[in-house]
Amino acid sequence: MSGRRPVVYSDTTAPLRERTREALADDALAANLRAAGASWGAARTRISAENPFAEMRARAREIRRGDIGDLPELLARLEERVTAAGGVVTRAADADAACRYITDLAAARGATLVAKSKSMATEEIKLNEAIEESGLRVVETDLGEWILQLAGQHPSHIVAPAVHLNKEQVRQVLMAESGWELPTDREALVAHARTRLREVFASADIGISGVNFGVAETGTICVVENEGNARLVTALPRIHVAVMGMERVVRDWDEAAHILQILPMAAIGDDAAGYVNLITGPRAPGEADGPEELHLVILDGGRSALLGTDLEEALDCIRCGACLYSCPMWRSVGGQAYGSPYSGPIGSVLTPLLEGMEGERSSELPFMSSLCGSCHDACPVGIPLHDLLVRVRARVTTTAHRRDRARFRLWSRAWSNPAAYRLSVAMARIGLRLAGRRGWARRLPGPGAEWTSQRDLPTRWPPTPPR
Amino acid sequence: MAPDTAALSEGLLAALARRRATGAVVDAAGAAAAAAARAAEWGVERALLADDPVLGDLGVGGRLAGDGCEVLVWPDGRGRGWRELLGLEGPELTMGVTVPRLGVAERGTLVLETGPGHGRSIDVVSMYHLAVLPASRLRATLAEALVETYARDGRAPSAVSLVSAPSRTSDIEKISTLGAHGAKGLHVLVVEDR
Numbered sequence: 297m298s299g300r301r302p303v304v305y306s307d308t309t310a311p312l313r314e315r316t317r318e319a320l321a322d323d324a325l326a327a328n329l330r331a332a333g334a335s336w337g338a339a340r341t342r343i344s345a346e347n348p349f350a351e352m353r354a355r356a357r358e359i360r361r362g363d364i365g366d367l368p369e370l371l372a373r374l375e376e377r378v379t380a381a382g383g384v385v386t387r388a389a390d391a392d393a394a395c396r397y398i399t400d401l402a403a404a405r406g407a408t409l410v411a412k413s414k415s416m417a418t419e420e421i422k423l424n425e426a427i428e429e430s431g432l433r434v435v436e437t438d439l440g441e442w443i444l445q446l447a448g449q450h451p452s453h454i455v456a457p458a459v460h461l462n463k464e465q466v467r468q469v470l471m472a473e474s475g476w477e478l479p480t481d482r483e484a485l486v487a488h489a490r491t492r493l494r495e496v497f498a499s500a501d502i503g504i505s506g507v508n509f510g511v512a513e514t515g516t517i518c519v520v521e522n523e524g525n526a527r528l529v530t531a532l533p534r535i536h537v538a539v540m541g542m543e544r545v546v547r548d549w550d551e552a553a554h555i556l557q558i559l560p561m562a563a564i565g566d567d568a569a570g571y572v573n574l575i576t577g578p579r580a581p582g583e584a585d586g587p588e589e590l591h592l593v594i595l596d597g598g599r600s601a602l603l604g605t606d607l608e609e610a611l612d613c614i615r616c617g618a619c620l621y622s623c624p625m626w627r628s629v630g631g632q633a634y635g636s637p638y639s640g641p642i643g644s645v646l647t648p649l650l651e652g653m654e655g656e657r658s659s660e661l662p663f664m665s666s667l668c669g670s671c672h673d674a675c676p677v678g679i680p681l682h683d684l685l686v687r688v689r690a691r692v693t694t695t696a697h698r699r700d701r702a703r704f705r706l707w708s709r710a711w712s713n714p715a716a717y718r719l720s721v722a723m724a725r726i727g728l729r730l731a732g733r734r735g736w737a738r739r740l741p742g743p744g745a746e747w748t749s750q751r752d753l754p755t756r757w758p759p760t761p762p763r
Numbered sequence: 764m765a766p767d768t769a770a771l772s773e774g775l776l777a778a779l780a781r782r783r784a785t786g787a788v789v790d791a792a793g794a795a796a797a798a799a800a801r802a803a804e805w806g807v808e809r810a811l812l813a814d815d816p817v818l819g820d821l822g823v824g825g826r827l828a829g830d831g832c833e834v835l836v837w838p839d840g841r842g843r844g845w846r847e848l849l850g851l852e853g854p855e856l857t858m859g860v861t862v863p864r865l866g867v868a869e870r871g872t873l874v875l876e877t878g879p880g881h882g883r884s885i886d887v888v889s890m891y892h893l894a895v896l897p898a899s900r901l902r903a904t905l906a907e908a909l910v911e912t913y914a915r916d917g918r919a920p921s922a923v924s925l926v927s928a929p930s931r932t933s934d935i936e937k938i939s940t941l942g943a944h945g946a947k948g949l950h951v952l953v954v955e956d957r
């Protein structure tokens with residue numbers, strides 16, 4: 297597809313290795329991530345003790361597998377019912393098409409101010425940039441997203457976007473925005489943001505939200521949140537535009553009820569989200585609030601290519617963010633280092649799939665995992681993320697990987713010949729003895745250098761205990 | 764109150780309490796007084812009421828007005844404009860009064876259905892949210908409540924809001940703070956049927 301906007305951020309030009317090294321050296325970041333991971337872990341343990349999580353997860357997996365199996369049919373039904381309820385549905389093949397639809401609509405209606413609630417799909421298509429380029433003002437209203445927008449940063453977590461910042465960092469950002477001196481307590485900072493963003497709700501022409509899922513049975517859009525900003529975004533402005541990934545559909549209300557219950561358990565360690573907004577069409581006759589127009593943009597963006605492949609299960613994802621918190625890699629470097637709106641295990645799977653295998657990030661992210669499988673355990677819909685990571689790795693090819701492959705081919709050819717095998721082992725033994733001291737090689741030349749840059753290699757077997 | 768209804772309302776209030784909402788079971792005769800007491804505790808200067816016969820029957824609006832609270836009723840109240848309803852102009856300590864269509868005992872959720880008399884924004888534009896729920900509207904599970912809400916013939920309601928907590932955010936250091944955008948306090952009065 298030509299002209300497709302890359303999924304990755306243009307501003308993360310440093311290579312992954314450098315970004316992770318930088319993140320690892322950041323003590324404040326490490327402390328913030330540690331606190332976030334611990335608080336999620338504690339809440340999650342508590343909620344799993346009170347609820348039959350394993351059974352709920354099995355049912356959730358069954359639901360999502362079934363929905364993705366019937367995706368074309370469910371999407372058609374959703375589209376038909378949303379239209380019947382008075383909404384306008386558009387299918388966007390890629391990010392450009394989705395952005396263009398929205399900016400054209402804004403221009404046609406003479407809009408000047410757009411209020412947004414949290415949406416990963418709009419991060420993916422870089423909608424804010426497109427809106428700003430078209431000369432409009434767009435304001436994120438989820439507190440975490442707003443802080444990041446002001447700070448010129450991107451979300452580091454699907455559910456808790458500003459989790460990498462601490463209170464003082466947040467305070468500095470908010471003071472820079474308003475020019476007011478702000479107190480240091482959390483309540484005051486939240487109250488300040490509330491007032492500032494109410495100005496936006498009062499005058500926005502268009503509200504843009506994401507979609508957690510659409511219910512095909514009735515053509516209803518579900519937007520899950522805790523702050524109340526998504527309700528304001530979808531209730532006050534004249535026009536509501538909802539952007540959803542094409543995989544986010546469930547069949548009926550029975551399924552919807554189940555997903556609505558397991559999602560907050562996995563996402564925030566609570567057994568219910570504070571608010572769930574269920575929207576079926578624009579405002580009905582006689583109603584005094586709600587949008588006059590409802591537009592639903594259904595984004596493909598590389599998703600349909602996964603249907604029927606051995607990577608299809610990536611579409612089951614309900615974007616709860618649990619695999620991020622559970623991941624030892626994410627907890628060490630945070631989401632920013634990934635350089636993609638989707639970080640953590642699911643991000644390492646999705647980014648190459650949605651963006652294409654070619655880019656630097658796509659070819660490296662799938663390798664940023666120890667394949668420990670904690671992500672699979674955490675996932676409320678039971679996606680075998682570690683298997684998917686291995687499959688995506690197998691698809692990625694770069695020059696470095698081609699070189700590795702050639703080397704391994706040579707090796708395997710040599711070792712399938714008994715004489716050559718014996719010779720190579722004898723030479724390696726002598727080489728190691730020469731390179732090592734007291735049974736350990738600390739720095740090897742040539743192809744061994746990479747290995748010994750991180751760890752020592754025993755030169756005798758069994759190894760002598762390190763001193 | 765029938766024993767199963769009592770168990771359901773107990774379940775609802777206990778689950779909501781875990782998310783820092785409050786509530787009580789009251790009889791019809793005491794509902795208006797309980798609403799007024801809550802408004803006084805919050806220091807509410809203006810109330811925005813859903814136009815619902817339940818509130819009229821219980822005398823909630825009259826009682827609040829009698830206590831000196833300004834009372835607006837939807838949809839007329841909408842005439843004030845968003846700046847005022849959002850608290851940017853006029854009193855900041857406001858209260859939205861809703862009548863949920865259903866209440867869910869398991870996990871504690873209110874099902875608010877929008878309509879001409881019941882704006883979808885009443886609870887979130889206000890600083891506080893008082894929900895008045897007739898006990899007969901309690902259901903055991905969310906699935907049951909959603910299937911019932913959407914199973915009727917004809918058009919589905921244009922908006923249904925599930926409310927299970929006061930407005931909260933954990934965006935600063937993952938510590939939950941109330942009053943992010945919606946109501947800072949949520950109080951539920953479960954009213955025993957006459």
Ligand code: SF4
Nearest residue numbers: 613614616617619675
């Ligand atoms: S892959 Fe699973 S755990 Fe990760 S965000 Fe998606 S649903 Fe949540």
